[in-house]
Amino acid sequence: MSLRTRLTERLGIEHPVILGGMGSGATVPSMVAAVSNAGGLGVLGVSRVPPERIAAQVEEIRASTDRPFGLNLLLFASDEGAVEAVLAHRPPVFSSAWAWPHQDLRPIFERAHAAGALVMHMVSTLEEARRAAAAGADLVVAQGTEGGGHVGTLAGMVLVPMVVRALAPLPVIAAGGIATGAQLAAALMLGAEGVLLGTRFLATSESPWPPSFKRAIVESDGHDTELTEIPDVAKGAVWPGAFDRARRNRLIAEWSGRGHELRRRRAEVAEAIARAYAQDDAEHGELNFGQAAGLIDAIEPCAEVVARMVAEAEARLAAAATMLRA
Numbered sequence: 001m002s003l004r005t006r007l008t009e010r011l012g013i014e015h016p017v018i019l020g021g022m023g024s025g026a027t028v029p030s031m032v033a034a035v036s037n038a039g040g041l042g043v044l045g046v047s048r049v050p051p052e053r054i055a056a057q058v059e060e061i062r063a064s065t066d067r068p069f070g071l072n073l074l075l076f077a078s079d080e081g082a083v084e085a086v087l088a089h090r091p092p093v094f095s096s097a098w099a100w101p102h103q104d105l106r107p108i109f110e111r112a113h114a115a116g117a118l119v120m121h122m123v124s125t126l127e128e129a130r131r132a133a134a135a136g137a138d139l140v141v142a143q144g145t146e147g148g149g150h151v152g153t154l155a156g157m158v159l160v161p162m163v164v165r166a167l168a169p170l171p172v173i174a175a176g177g178i179a180t181g182a183q184l185a186a187a188l189m190l191g192a193e194g195v196l197l198g199t200r201f202l203a204t205s206e207s208p209w210p211p212s213f214k215r216a217i218v219e220s221d222g223h224d225t226e227l228t229e230i231p232d233v234a235k236g237a238v239w240p241g242a243f244d245r246a247r248r249n250r251l252i253a254e255w256s257g258r259g260h261e262l263r264r265r266r267a268e269v270a271e272a273i274a275r276a277y278a279q280d281d282a283e284h285g286e287l288n289f290g291q292a293a294g295l296i297d298a299i300e301p302c303a304e305v306v307a308r309m310v311a312e313a314e315a316r317l318a319a320a321a322t323m324l325r326a
């Protein structure tokens with residue numbers, strides 16, 4: 001017996017588990033290939049990456065796996081040229097998120113379809129979900145506020161079934177706060193067809209994060225993240241309505257409530273954030289991880305994460321079936 005959903009059928013993959021296409025170098029080809037080779041779907045974040053670097057990364061993925069994979073763009077930060085640079089590689093999945101309200105999604109999704117890709121768009125509100133479906137998305141990811149990085153304010157427990165109900169029969173994928181097989185089983189019960197994970201995959205041997213950043217995820221009890229604007233203000237990044245979930249480390253504590261001063265000294269702070277990453281300093285770096293850190297106890301290979309999640313979900317679902325009595 002094995003777990004099959006409309007997601008696994010649609011993508012031609014074995015397991016309904018997706019690596020979120022995390023940007024800013026948080027995903028690398030070896031990680032993407034490891035998740036795809038394990039039977040899930042690996043997605044590479046390529047926002048703001050120059051075309052020649054994207055080409056080299058795609059080549060690396062294709063040299064390591066012949067399974068499906070995806071390429072992700074943050075639409076608010078991507079012009080037509082960036083979309084073309086991604087689609088030129090004919091990725092099996094075009095993954096996108098966070099468009100400005102004035103951006104027309106339909107031509108972007110049509111272009112992706114013409115390049116042979118399935119379109120997977122991530123949303124954090126019901127309105128964005130309806131917009132993605134109307135524009136022709138094949139798969140919609142409903143991301144709850146528990147997630148790491150940029151999120152909305154609604155919990156996945158509420159958002160996922162709302163999006164499932166509103167978009168039916170369009171396949172929906174649950175994201176935000178998910179790290180275990182029990183949660184994969186629960187997501188399926190909420191009507192999702194699979195799960196997409198970020199934080200869990202950041203704490204893996206293939207993850208490019210510095211060692212102390214990965215250790216911070218393992219050490220976290222899940223209570224030490226907050227929604228903050230501090231890293232975005234420092235970097236001068238304006239997102240279309242997203243909040244940034246990051247660990248409450250010294251960087252966040254030091255600048256909390258000092259927005260005016262932060263704006264004045266933002267170049268200096270942005271530099272310090274970049275330096276902290278290079279120097280493996282988890283206290284002064286930007287640690288975008290989510291509440292799922294409370295469920296992560298070890299740094300493991302991606303393949304083990306996928307295999308354990310699926311085995312646990314299958315066991316949970318089989319056990320749940322025995323609760324039903326005639």
Ligand SMILES: Cc1cc2nc3c(=O)[nH]c(=O)nc-3n(C[C@H](O)[C@H](O)[C@H](O)COP(=O)(O)O)c2cc1C
Binds near residue numbers: 020023148177198
């Ligand atoms: C460091 C980091 C960077 C991210 N970058 C992107 C991105 O560029 N594009 C995107 O669609 N999602 C991005 N995300 C969101 C993830 O794809 C995913 O939706 C989220 O991590 C799910 O929540 P979880 O961390 O609890 O698993 C990022 C998340 C993190 C933690």
